[in-house]
Amino acid sequence: MGKCFSTLQFHTSRCDGCGDCMTACAQAKANTDDQAYSRIHILPKTAGEVVELALCRQCADPICVMNCPSGALSKNGDTGVIDWAESKCVNCLLCTAGCAYAGIVYEAKVGHVAKCDLCDGDPACVKVCPSEAIEYRTAARIFNAYAGKEDMFCRGLSACHGCNSELLIRHTMRMVGPDSVVAAPPGCIPGMGTVGYNGQTGAKVPIFHSLLTNTATMLAGVKMQYNRVGRDVTAIALAGDGGTSDAGFQSVSGAAERNDPILFICVDNEGYMNTGMQSSGVTPYGSWTSTTPVGGQMQGKRTEAKNLPIIMTMHNCSYVATASTAFLEDYYAKLEKAIKVAKTGMAYLHVHAPCPTGWRFPSGITTEVCRMQVRTNFVALWEYDPENGLRFTHPVDRPEPVADYLKMIGKYRHLSEEQIAHIQRTVDEKITYLRQLTVMAATRHPASVH
């Protein structure tokens, strides 16, 4: 298994070419504001074009290193950075002939080649970028830590094209590991074959096709028995929103109130997507579903979604968090906590799972839809525990208009201007409400202010 590394990501669409990153780089590398010393080169916009970038990509298979006759360049096996050793460099510039992106260039003012070294994992450019156009992507550590772990599901699960639930459960169970018992109530997750078919299993861990209504409780029973005999087994639910918020709610609520030591993951695709896109208790206002259709008398769902994760916090169970598969590092951090918590109390993770099939959007943009949920504050990423209260884990202070999110999705195609305005209002209200909760938490625990 190869190794992955953290990297800089550049979003040209967000870059206005201000050049602050170059100044910061020059400061960091040469203690000067002279951008000539910068190792990141923002290439100004030309007419009709966008800002471009010349920067070392820290290639996996770096030709600059191959071209170096002096051994001055090497790929660092720990950081992934192409390290440059001044003591060995002979200034032959052959490295520059190996780079197609001007990632290593001769800097006349310093008299030798120079390149980005990612500032030892804390890039100066990222910190000063006012528009989040440069991000430092550290998701590689997830790969390094977990890619080598066994995938707990069999190959060939039959999820729809573009479904992120399969991605989610494979990621999740890699971390949870083999000492676990999974319950999957009716829905997409067993529907794609995780529990198996005709006597064959779809998972490498014990997995139960629980009832829509009983998942949390039966897992609590499993866990209780293993605790009784002194075995450390993670009891984990991979449930849909129907099995959590509707028919399953009593069971979930009971388990949360008892703080049963289980890990309950609600994969929220905002309705019964497995059985023909019917509405559920968490289907958002305005959504077309097959039971909240669009016609002369009805324009999609008439009532709001219940805020299930917030309801879960009201149970005072040990851990509650929301998550999005577009923010996997955030998810991994939460999952890690949840697994620990679930040894002694209930952990509830509410993961948003846009459904290309049921929501009517192209299967290729699922992750983009996930991202837009968060960037518009339609979905807020936060975590809660009774001790520290609620805090945002990825605050979005300058959200994009929710209309930009809604227009990506077919189930909102019919929405009127008034309906869109209404949704924007409820999103704003919801985020205000959450902010108040974070303020309350911060007041209680000043140390946890973010």
Added chain:
Amino acid sequence: MTAVTDTSRSASNKPSFVVCEGNEAAAIGVGLARPDVVAVYPITPQSSLVEHLSQMIADGRLQADLMNVEGEHAVMCGLQGVALAGGRTFTATCGPGLAFMFEPYVRTPGLRLPMVASLVTRDLLTPQCVWGGQQDAMVVREAGWIQMYCETVQEILDSTVMAYKIAEHRDVMLPINVCHDGNYLSFGVTRVEVPDQQDVDEFLGPPNTNWHIALDPLRPMGVDPLTGGAGGAGPRNFVRYRKGQVRGMQNALRVIREVHAAWGERFGRYHAPLVEEYRLDDADYALVTIGSMTGAAKDAIDIARDKGEAVGLIKIKTFRPFPLEAMVAALAKVKRIGVVDRSVSFGWNCGPLYQDTLGAIYHTGRAIPAISFIGGLAGADITVEHFARAIALTREAEWGRISSEPVWLNEND
């Protein structure tokens, strides 16, 4: 009076004696079986049973985990989890609670989980009613659970312990409802003999609830994957499972007999395992009864016998699986039958036990005239007088003169 003989016993330790109600007797029986987890949710007239158990656990007299859940549905689900993880379980319910439990309840036999649950039988709504009656148990008679109906408080205790041995028998692996009548037995107080714990431990052996189906990381398996429809492997698998389940039920008839015999041998109390015949051998006609009503019925039989009537009694202990062979053997001895039900078959305009008895009569090869009596609904007593009337009517039963209506014993009380 139940058929108890106190002649031989192999139990090494002396029993103790307590005076208690039926619900407490059940709780004592549960305690002796040492379950891992007891899940409780209260409902009249079962409540004192789970209260007794909770107190036993609180006192440390029972080393079980107590699962306080938010309803009967959760009770059954939680216990399924425990059983799938290898634990021995207990719960109790009745009436509306059983109705609420129905979804996971009907799944338990298919999972072949050897659970034991008391049904403190209660009539079903509506009209609103919290009293005894066997309508709840009769509604689920085709849910796949074994049903044993107790006649006395002592039999409740003994049957509760025996139920674990029957359910966990490898040829059975099915859940059991030990039924005792709400009010009359649940709250009826008598002296009962409590066997010694060590004797019971030896009798039952350690639990093994999930050797065949488990949620255990050491033996990973997909539990209950979807079976395909529309022919081929799916329905073929399904048939295989169903046949296995039905075979388990039939095996239970043998195992119930063996376990009752072993119980009698060890503890000196021989309860009729399937069907009890009372003064039947020289009878011309007989009543068929079930549950606690049998005590009054036997008194009525004795009185009638004193008057020279050749009447006997057939008591059903095990109603599911239906003890066809034993029932046919008993029925073969008489010419007329009166069946007293404590519930109603809405579809057949008679009692469900009556309906099943007709099925057994078919297997005798004789057309035995039979009358359906329905009594004891909503906690009503079926008195010796009621049974005297039933005896009188049964004696006159003749083909062509049997009403299509049941006789409602308490109709004019």
Added chain:
Amino acid sequence: MRSKYMIVGSSHAALEAATAIRLIDADGTLTLLTRDAHLPYSPTILPYVVSGRSQPDNVVLRDQAYFNDNAIVFVPGATVVSIDPAQSSLRLASGDTWRYDRLLIATGAAPMLPPVRGLTDVPFHVLRSLDDAINLRQAMGQARSAIVLGAGLIGMHTAENMAKADIAVTVVELQSHALAGYFEPRASAIIERTFARNGISMLMGQTLRSVERKGDGCLATLADGQTIAADLLLLCTGVKPNIGFLNGSGIEVDTGILVDDLMRTNLPNIWAAGDVAQARGFWGGKVINGILPNAVGQGRIAGLGMADDAGVTPFAGVVPLNTYSFFGQQAISVGRGSTGSGFEIEECGNEADGVYRHIVLKDGQLVGIATINDFIDAGIMWQLILRGTDLSPVKAEFIANPQLTGRRLMSQTWR
């Protein structure tokens, strides 16, 4: 002895092939035979060893730990004397015989000695091996004057080193200007002037007629009759592929070993790469261009092919390329000059300031670019040529600022 993969040679092409093989096949036995006694190093580093910038023990490209970690058998001091393709075997000077399944010949090139009368009677130096460099550096310590024959990269580089070591240097070059393989006369003039300013005597368009021994040094007589005495004579008159041991093997050779675009020779299971291989030129023909990036690219292709990687990309063709630093200045050349009609040439710069830019375009595509003291990204220019990127839409912009325009174009392709 037997090895699934056998590589003869230990410089860039050989090392890159080994890397590529290990990408695909982690276990197959892999052996590197080299006539050199040292751990692998680059010939390109030698002038820096001569100058003292690089220490001989600090120029190793792969150490023994690398070979151990990658299960590569490294055999130094192993000179191959013959190959028997029919037996899939090769014989070493030591008499050892190795059998192989797949063979890569990456034996590089050796200095070519000019036909100069008296050469066998005088002490002279060449610079192709680490031992050459160590010897030359030692000799320079005693020398006050030197003749460098050949104004190619090695000659120019060493001449500069000698001048910096206070040696009176004369560079004698047959061609009319220095570095003729890479630069137009105008560019060379800038370089030559810089050398002259630093006290180096640049004799262009001159040939050495004869040499004779004089003390510990020599006395050289040029074609025009003038004589130069020098303590030290360095011959940098080019190299020729090391292919002598292939005689009778049936491997097809011209100047070097003829290879196809997958670096395969005419015989099955035998590949060749690097300075010994004669591969397709980007603009046609079969050429040898002894530059490091070509050796790396060819070694990679050969290695992947030897390991049966289905995704191997055929060689794009040799494009001349060089980056050259002299007296703190930079000269960069990618591609070639104009060779006929249909070429557009854009030249600019101020020769007096030593700044120079020469761009050759054809049909809107870049053919060659050379600059002095005007930094361009050689890698980007190389890619623009190889990819045949259409520069017509940005032609004016490119000519005005090839660096920025090139970077922008490549950034677009990245996205």
